[in-house]
Amino acid sequence: MSSARILLVEDDPAIARSIIYTLERDGLEVTHCLLLSDARRQLALRPPDVLVLDVGLPDGNGLDLCRELRVHSSLPVLMLSAHGEEIDRVLGLELGADDYVSKPFSPRELLARVRGMLRRARMQPATPAPTVGANPFDIDLAGQRISLQGRPLPLTRREFGLLADLLRHPGRIRSREDLLSAVWGADSDSTDRTVDTHIKTLRAKLEEAAPGREYIVTHRGMGYSI
Incomplete structure (x- = not known):
């Protein structure tokens, strides 16, 4: 698990620094993007093991990226939101997000959620999904x-x-x-x-x-x- 790659899409510098510090201290490799456009390029260039995705971003809504991913990918997605509103949480889960954390949150809690998603992803069968x-x-x-x-x-x-x-x-x-x-x-x-x-x-x-x-x-x- 120490070699797992995490793609973090978060535009708040303070929150991003806290998450990066906690994940990297636990041995995870973190790539940070501020914008959805940058995240899409990173996903195409080097798919991560887990995507940590904020809902509200300067160039769009993270829920749109989650919807796009679920058309062709089962990449584990953890959604973040500053709103804490039930509609955001429910919509994110309906679009295929694997987990959801509302701000403010403990970085240690987020780490535990990410580690749980990594464990479950690595338990899945090696055979490819049907077309x-x-x-x-x-x-x-x-x-x-x-x-x-x-x-x-x-x-x-x-x-x-x-x-x-x-x-x-x-x-x-x-x-x-x-x-x-x-x-x-x-x-x-x-x-x-x-x-x-x-x-x-x-x-x-x-x-x-x-x-x-x-x-x-x-x-x-x-x-x-x-």
Whole structure:
């Protein structure tokens, strides 16, 4: 993990210095960008292991870059925001961000989040993700509908949220905490058991739509992947 590369996109010099100091002291390599345009060049030149991305930047919104990345990449993304507003957090997670931290925050907390994302990313299978053409799922985010092999799935709102989140991270292990935060919200009183129960009913509906196929994989002690 000491050789991991972090791309930090943050326009506040004081916050950036604090993050860089904490991450580099822990042995991580940090590249810092002030602008989205610079971040896009760095991503094309040398993709990092984790992207730490501020929402509000001088030349645009970090959420736009997160949306662009999720079209073709499962790069772990940690969003930062000065607003602390629920709409920013929810929108960031819906666009595919892996985690979210509101300012002000402890640099040590951010380091712990980054290290957790690195661990989960390195647990993912080495096999490449399937191509878009081979994907049996069709997701309609606006309509809150998902079809499997052309057959609409009768999903509840929570089941839709779970399956949509797993599909946004193909091949990557999503911990129960990740799924709780993405689907129920960080302030929810729901527990890991809630995730397990909904995964069980979701599996049953997938099995009914496509008998003999196991689409959701359980990683004991770690979480689930698609």
